[in-house]
Amino acid sequence: MKSLLPIALVLIASTAYGIWYQRTRGRVVVKDRKDKAGQITARMIGAELGPRVTVVQFSSAFCTPCRATRALLSDVTAGMDDVKYVEIDAEEQLELVRTLDIRSTPTTLFVDRNGQEVGRAMGAPKRAQVLTAISAIR
Template sequence: MGVCLGKPQTDDDDSEKHFEFANGNVHLIATKESWDQKMAEASRDGKIVIANFSATWCGPCRMVAPFYCELSEKYPSLMFLLIDVEELTEFSASWDIKATPTFFFLKDGQQVDKLVGANKPELQKKVTAIVDSTTECQK
């Protein structure tokens, strides 16, 4: 399981784009307002939200990003969000992010589960469990 605990000290330009992180049905959250809008939309539509707090410089985040995008396409009944902890530092701090990536599973804005680290099998397991639980509720 990969986890980044801090930004590496490099002279590299941080101009990496988010397109590799936010493909498929993943929505990039760049402002608190866009977060509020997506959360309201999810509540209105009865969708579970998976919020990925990530960073472009984080190796494990880069590793899990394509898988996260695949999941977003496989499970359109869920809402997949991507929050860059470097761009939304105060907002990320309000979620007590200690390592990246951190995934929160939210229903009606309330946390129902959490995963810290780029553990693909565990992420798949938690997404499947969420989908199964929402399917059960609809029967």
């Protein structure tokens, strides 16, 4: 089977996936508010919810963008008294990971004061995307 066909197939498929990957990573997807499974409690995340917004980041050890995401979210939320930032090691909270259907790291959840997940970003978000997501929550 000395042929260039396998290489061509692999490169075409991975390029298509790669373009989709780069376009979707970091994008904050707004969640349907009626989704009851998205209810997050202080007990689940091991910390009290923020007065207006809680930003919950799921990380893992084998994740390069998790560090950058932690630095960004810490920095953005540091000056906001009504916003709380919590980072969770996904590996240690597999039950929670399954409940919330976290599939990759970093995954960031934007949670309102009632514990309702209103937005979710897979991959490292940009500063503007984080600010927009936080300011959209009342």
